[in-house]
Amino acid sequence: MESKAPIIRVFHVYKRYGxxxxxxxxxxxxxxxxxxFVTGAxxxxxxxxxxxxxxxxxxxxxxxxxxxxxxxxxxxxRIPFLRRLxxxxxxxxxxxxxRTVFENISLVLExxxxxxxxxxxxxxxxxxxxxxxxxxxxxxxxxxxxxxxxITIARAIxxxxxxxxxxxxxxxxxxxxxxxxxxxxRTLHHRGATVLIATHDRDLVRGTPARRIHLSRGRLExxxxxx
Ligand SMILES: Nc1ncnc2c1ncn2[C@@H]1O[C@H](COP(=O)(O)OP(=O)(O)OP(=O)(O)O)[C@@H](O)[C@H]1O
Numbered sequence: 001m002e003s004k005a006p007i008i009r010v011f012h013v014y015k016r017y018g019x020x021x022x023x024x025x026x027x028x029x030x031x032x033x034x035x036x037f038v039t040g041a042x043x044x045x046x047x048x049x050x051x052x053x054x055x056x057x058x059x060x061x062x063x064x065x066x067x068x069x070x071x072x073x074x075x076x077x078r079i080p081f082l083r084r085l086x087x088x089x090x091x092x093x094x095x096x097x098x099r100t101v102f103e104n105i106s107l108v109l110e111x112x113x114x115x116x117x118x119x120x121x122x123x124x125x126x127x128x129x130x131x132x133x134x135x136x137x138x139x140x141x142x143x144x145x146x147x148x149x150x151i152t153i154a155r156a157i158x159x160x161x162x163x164x165x166x167x168x169x170x171x172x173x174x175x176x177x178x179x180x181x182x183x184x185x186r187t188l189h190h191r192g193a194t195v196l197i198a199t200h201d202r203d204l205v206r207g208t209p210a211r212r213i214h215l216s217r218g219r220l221e222x223x224x225x226x227x
Contacts, residue, residue, distance in 0.1 A: 006065075007032040007163065007194050008053060013062035015048050015218075022048045023218045026062070030196070032162075035189045037205045038198040040215035046198035047090075049215065050165045053196075054086040055079060067162070084112055087161030087193075089153050089169045095140040101127070102136045105155045112159050126154040129184055146173045153181060163194045170204060182208065 008030035015023040023045045030036065038046045051057045052064060055071050064071045069082055095104045102123055109119045127133040130150040140148055149172050157164065166185065170178035182204065189195045199205065205212065214221045 005032060006030055007067055009063075009065040010053075011063045011065075013052065013064060014060045015045070015052060015057070016060040021218055023052070023215075026220050028213065028220065030194060033189070033192055033194055035186070035195045035208070035210045036197070037208070037210050037212045038196055038215065039200060039205060039212055040221075041200060043217075044215040045218040046200075046215055047167050048218075050088075050090075050167055050196060050198055053163075053165060054083060054088060056088075084159060085162045087156035087159065087164040089156045089164065089166040091167060091171065095148055095151060095155070097140050100137050100139055101132070101143075101151050104140065104151065105158050108155055109158055122158055123154075126158045127151075129157070129187075130154045131180060146177050149173055150177065150181065153184070157184075157188060161193065164188060164196070166195070166197045168199055168201070169197060170199075170201065178204070 006029040008028075010026050010028040010030075013023060013026045014021065026049065038049060040046050048057070052059055052071075053066065055074070059072065066082060067085060069078065071082070074082060095101075096107075099107070105123045105126065106119045109122060114122070123136070124133060127136055130153055132147060132150055132154070135143060135147065135151070140151065143151065149169070153166075153169065164185065169185070170181050173181060185195055185197065186208070197204075
């Protein structure tokens with residue numbers, strides 16, 4: 001277990017959608033370099049919690065600090081800097097269908113200001129990491145669902161994010177591909193990334209020693225260390 005200074009601090013956070021409270025009074029510290037599973041039943045608030053961390057959505061009440069930045073008070077021109085700290089692996093973060101795999105990944109690196117020579121190297125390297133280097137010039141619709149999921153993951157990690165947020169990252173994958181992806185996330189963690197994985201897959205959680213944050217109807221119910 002890591003005991004480094006928190007990279008994320010969540011103070012009494014609420015998220016409401018109309019009359020519905022998706023998250024209620026969440027207080028939580030996440031240490032730099034931790035590997036964490038966020039568990040809970042469907043609708044418990046797992047996705048919502050991850051979205052609040054990268055300012056995908058604003059909190060309704062409370063505060064979140066990320067790498068010292070208070071998300072409630074962050075200046076607009078700092079938001080791209082905040083977002084670059086994160087690699088976000090979400091099911092609804094689709095690939096652009098009429099751009100090749102290479103272009104889908106390189107776009108993210110271009111926006112972050114990387115030079116073309118580095119971009120070419122980096123794209124090849126992340127595609128190698130997910131075992132799909134040979135699909136670099138393919139268009140997403142010609143790939144299987146599992147392959148598209150792996151490309152989404154390659155795109156998320158291409159910018160060497162400090163924090164990886166993965167929402168059911170193995171959801172659409174067969175057992176072997178799921179294991180590949182979990183190994184990749186573990187490797188990134190060993191290299192220093194903070195990794196949060198939202199899942200209701202008990203098997204996934206059982207196989208990995210990690211801190212577990214359990215949500216029940218929007219409340220932080222228990223914390224445990226799986227081993
Ligand atoms: N944009 C939204 N508008 C209204 N309600 C929302 C919105 N997003 C989430 N909710 C509600 O907030 C609650 C938490 O949803 P969330 O998606 O965070 O759950 P989850 O634990 O990730 O579930 P699942 O495992 O099914 O993905 C749910 O009741 C959901 O209906």
